[in-house]
Amino acid sequence: MWRRLVEPMGLLFGQMAQAAIQQGVALPLQNSTAAFTTVLLIDGDKVSGPMPVGAVPNTWLPVVQRLVSPVSDAGLPSGPLVMGILNTTPDSFSCAGQHLQAENAVHAGRQMVHDGAGMLDIGGESTRPGAQVISPQQEWERVAPVLEGLRHTLPDVPLSVDTRNSLVMERALAAGVRVINDVSALEHDPDALPLLADKDCGVVLMHMRGTPQTMQEHTHYTDVACDVVRELGQRVDAAVAAGIARGRLMVDPGFGFAKTNEQNTALLRRILLLANLGCRVVCALSRKRMIGALTGVTDPAQRDSGTVAASLAALPFGNPLLRVHNVAAMAQGVRVWQGVYGA
Known part of the structure; x- marks a missing residue:
């Protein structure tokens, strides 16, 4: 199914986008204020275009429609x-x-919400390259008191738990968490898929090869952007086949996971390919090594300006989730982008 992909190009925004859609020379990008006028048609390793949306062959129209459908x-x-x-x-x-x-x-967490966070993502296991493995019980012991405190003080704020273990997932959902964010795209724990199929929470599927301990051994790609979308598409299919409604799924391309700095940059440049999956997109670039490579800033805590600049590439989706450490800076960047392009 994922051999054929369409890459949207030639973006327009706001009133100009709406006018172009009405004139039949552009198509809306998901449910955002953006529209695309041109596409690349990618069939395996064969690329056709760029071509105007009006010139797309009829056999490709169902694939193009994946970029248009609401999320x-x-x-x-x-x-x-x-x-x-x-x-x-x-x-x-x-x-x-x-x-x-x-x-x-x-x-x-309270400060982040004050600064503009629409949700909070709590993690009890480090998944950086070479991170130490801990037990699900240890992970839960770290997360549980934080969830309890946040639910008490911020009862209306959606919470997400960053975990790949079904024990933590089940207990977190019982504690009121609305989203499960799994860096393994539900491959790590065989009990995760059937557990979540019986729930109604949101589920983030992130792209990664191998494990946090081995992922940097798996960085060979034919075309990193297309390969990531296709591999994520397979995980979306697996989740749907297991009983998780497609509308509950979100996708994260996994910047920094089983990818070199050059591959991360290429993936970000073509992030709109993720629209093929028809899911809400999570963009998690905060303070990552690629930001340091592009800016020369070695201290991760000093990479927030670069994080904001990079994360804005996901704004054309309309409904992206921007996962960051410095909420105030990112919220300010979003407001500026919306003021320029969103109306």
């Missing part, structure tokens, strides 16, 4: 959503140990 929001607020990162780990690549104490994490 379900999995019960989350519509529009761009800033997702604040709360890592309750001692060994994350950025902010290691800052939120290890539940009281500190809850305080930080």
Whole structure:
């Protein structure tokens, strides 16, 4: 199914986009204010175009329609959503140990919501390259008091838990979490798919090859952008086949996971290919090594300006989730982008 992909190009925004759609020279990109006028048709390793949307052969129209169809929001607020990162780990690549104490994490979460976060993502296991493996029980012991504190102080804010273990998923959902964010796209734990099929939460499927310990051994791609979309598409199909409604699914291309800096840059440049999957997109670039490679900034905590600049590439989707450490900076960037392109 995923051999054929369409890459949208020639973007227009706002009133200009609407006028072009009415004139029949552009198509809407999902449910955003953006429209695309030109496409590349990708069939395996064969690429045709660029060509105007009006010149697309009839046999390709069902594939083009995947880029146009509305995206379900999995019960989350519509529009761009800033997702604040709360890592309750001692060994994350950025902010290691800052939120290890539940009281500190809850305080930080409240500040993130004040700064513009539409949801919070809590993680108890570091998945940086070479990270130490911990048990699901240890992971839950880190996450549980933070969830309890956040549910008490921020009852209306959607919470996500970043986990690949079904034990943590089940307990987190019982505690009121609305989204499960799995870096393994539900491949790590065989109990995860059947568990989530019986729930109604949102589910983030992230692209990664191997494990956090081995992923940098799996960086060979024919075309990194197309390969990532196709491999994510297979995980979407597996989730749907297991009983998870497609409208509950979100996709994350996995910047920094089984990808070199050059591949991350190429993937970001062509991020709109993810529209082929028909799912809400999660863009998680915050403070990552690729930002350091592009800017020369070695301290992850000093990469927030680069994070904002890179994350704006996902705004044409209309409903992206932007997963960041510095919520205030990202929220400001989103407001500026919307002021220029969103109306």
